[in-house]
Amino acid sequence: MSAVISASLCTGCGLCAKVCPSRAVTLQKTAAVNAERCLSCGHCGAVCPAGAVSSAGEKEFSVFDPEGSAVEQLLQGKRSVREFKEDSVSREILSDLVRYAEMAPSSRNTRGRKYFIITGNRVSELEGAVIDNLNAIAAPAGIFLPLLRIFNRKRAASLSSLKNLFSAMKKSYDAGGHPVLCGAPAVICIASPKSNMQGKDDCVCAEQYLMLYAESIGLASCINGYTQIAHKAAETFCSVPENYRIEAAVMLGYPRYAYRRYVRYTEDISWIE
Ligand SMILES: Cc1cc2nc3c(=O)[nH]c(=O)nc-3n(C[C@H](O)[C@H](O)[C@H](O)COP(=O)(O)O)c2cc1C
Known part of the structure; x- marks a missing residue:
């Protein structure tokens, strides 16, 4: 299962394509995922300002917990960054x-x-x-x-x-x-x-x-x-x-x-x- 992007919510900003480590997201008017290349890492959904990515593989997204301890927030936010x-x-x-x-x-x-x-x-x-x-x-x-x-x-x-x-x-x-x-x-x-x-x-x-x-x-x-x-x-x-x-x-x-x-x-x- 690859990431799922909703064409109706996507604003076409292209952030998802920029952070995708396997270059699985392409952008025309809206973003589309090449299922064969997708690693299901969720970088696309984690950066999307419009919340247009509903899941990464079968995994759901969560918003950062403002009540969480400093360590919890650190671990929630830490990603492998290449940009x-x-x-x-x-x-x-x-x-x-x-x-x-x-x-x-x-x-x-x-x-x-x-x-x-x-x-x-x-x-x-x-x-x-x-x-x-x-x-x-x-x-x-x-x-x-x-x-x-x-x-x-x-x-x-x-x-x-x-x-x-x-x-x-x-x-x-x-x-x-x-x-x-x-x-x-x-x-x-x-x-x-x-x-x-x-x-x-x-x-x-x-x-x-x-x-x-x-x-x-x-x-x-x-x-x-x-x-x-x-x-x-x-x-x-x-x-x-x-x-x-x-x-x-x-x-x-x-x-x-x-x-x-x-x-x-x-x-x-x-x-x-
Ligand atoms: C042993 C190991 C080697 C890795 N090598 C690379 C690498 O060469 N290049 C790279 O971009 N990411 C590398 N990564 C990072 C993973 O690809 C990354 O964890 C994955 O894309 C998921 O992203 P996340 O860590 O933000 O969840 C490596 C991770 C591990 C554990």
Whole structure:
């Protein structure tokens, strides 16, 4: 089930199309959703000023609870944002983000994390390195695809679509676009020692603290899985010590659009009593 937009309520402002992470919303006179592309994330309905999106998949929207505690309101409002203003984020604020991120738990209290803060034009340079690395990772798939198609059609189809996605990213980047890092004014990569078996968990804990603190001070953020996949390129780019590995990357900046509602998910809980 995809998002449902009411043509009679839609004013055609196009905010939904701008924030849609999968570019599933197109705009003619009114907005329309391509059901195959829709992730049901609800970004469209959360920004719509006219309340024209009635549901995201089967999930309903709720308005922010003005009676809620500060933490409840923070969690209701926090979204993965990819549309940033051009304003840079000060060194002072970026340092504060890391200060609070480092308060996150770490396995055996090792707190061995390192933070790499990339800003300005360097973000776009990092993006180029990440995209090249993604294409290099996918290249061998091209050789094995014909064989894989015989033995495992489904796997071959998903590999082939990834390969196409990475090559489309390269085209967009070469044409001046920012398909991976979304024009974010800052990116923070978090690394942990390769010897730490729970290094990824440590970095993800810090990443979540960082993003929630960012939200509390009016900054928007979004995890960047592609940089994590292409961690080798990011490590070279940031001169990460040989014995460390980047396990998390977050895009940061000031949000271009405000979210008015949030998706009320149906939690899948099993009570064992
Ligand atoms: C492990 C992980 C990797 C992700 N990687 C990306 C990414 O590379 N690019 C991106 O735009 N969003 C990325 N996201 C964000 C999700 O796409 C996002 O959670 C989803 O669109 C729903 O939006 P919401 O967080 O506002 O509910 C990632 C999230 C996770 C947990």
